[in-house]
Amino acid sequence: MFSGSIPALVTPFDAHGEFIESAYRDLVEWQIAEGSAALVPCGTTGEAATLTKDEQFAIVKVCVDQAKGRVPVIAGAGSNDTRVAAANLIAAKEAGADAALMVPPYYNRPSQEGIYQHFAALAPQSPLPIVLYNVPARTVTDIQPETLIRIVSDFPELFVAVKDASGVLQRVSQHRAALGDGFCQLSGNDDLALGYNATGGVGCISVTANVAPRLCADFQAACAAGDYAKALELNDRLFALHVALFTDASPGPVKYAMTKVRPGFPEGLRLPMTWPGEAARKAVDAGLARAGL
Incomplete structure (x- = not known):
């Protein structure tokens, strides 16, 4: 159902932590122009954990309105309370x-x-x-392959994809063995996307695509075409940036990077997220230089 480079969008805030709609609309427009295949508003990178429910789905609605059907919008909507998660699904639908x-x-x-x-x-x-999002480093809850296979097998029309940030590449093959190649597998780790695609993945829900949407889209297109020589070349260009964006608490480094590639991009973060330290900023600068950005 989904494929290619899919940015997990940052949410622009001003210095007081207020959402800046105009900057967000500009970001959505730039992402689509640069080849992003879908958009994820209000995920982890979008600081969803610091948004109220009303804010979260108002931002989703802005994303949908600006995208205007040109690419799909996958709204962050999870919760650790099943009843809240159900309400969030309705709110995401109402937001478009x-x-x-x-x-x-x-x-x-x-x-x-x-x-x-x-x-x-x-x-x-x-x-x-629903796109299942397995990110045990953040949730301390790991959807084991047997459980994911059970969920998808019992409700195949609803659970259409996984964003797998487990870091375990063999799971692509485990999922394929049980669910076939019709089940959409998306990497949740930019630095593992090359190997993930080589074993059957079809794209990445990406942090780096915020900063380098064209390079990430070209990388995914090369993988889809089976041109792994080109994909390896692009991966080598992007790898230092992939790593640098996690040298401090995310999304601090990616927001810093955005100010470098999009001058004037808002610098605000909501506590407890903070601006990245000097070492992380230097790593991002080096990663941007290596990528030619």
């Missing part, structure tokens, strides 16, 4: 999103059965297709 990105419950640390039951409870009431 095409799909929802849903993490398993975080903090609660449910069992694999609890993860399954969470998503099974959402299935009969979800108005949108």
Whole structure:
């Protein structure tokens, strides 16, 4: 259902932490012009954890309005409370999103059965297709392959894709063995996207694409065409930037990078996120230089 380079969009804030709609609309427009295949508003990189529900889905609505159907919009909508997650799915639909990105419950640390039951409870009431988002480094909840396969097999029309940020590349093959190549697998790690695609992935929900949308789109196009020599060349250009964007708490480094490639881009973050330290800024500068940006 989805493929290619899909930025997990940053959310522009002013110095007081207020959303700047004009900057967000400009960002969406630039991303589409540069070849991004879909957009993810209000994910982790969009600082969704610091947004109220009203703010979150108002921002999704702005993204949808600016995209105007040119690319799909996958709204961040997860929660560690199953009832809240269900309400978020309705809000995402009302905001005009095409799909929802849903993490398993975080903090609660449910069992694999609890993860399954969470998503099974959402299935009969979800108005949108769901992209499962497995990011155990943040949620401390890992959707094991057997659980993901069970979820998708039981509700194949609803759970259409995974954003896999587990860092375990063999899972692409494990998922393919059970679900076939019709199940959409998207990397959640820019630095692993080359290997992920080589084993059956079809794209990446990307942090780096905020900063380098054309290079990331070209990289994904090369992978899709089977031109892994070109993909390797582009990966080598981007790799230092991929790493640099996580040398301090994200999205601090990527917002710093945005000010370099988009002069005048707002510098605001919402606490507890802070501006990256000097070492991280230097790493980002070097990564941008290596990428030719």
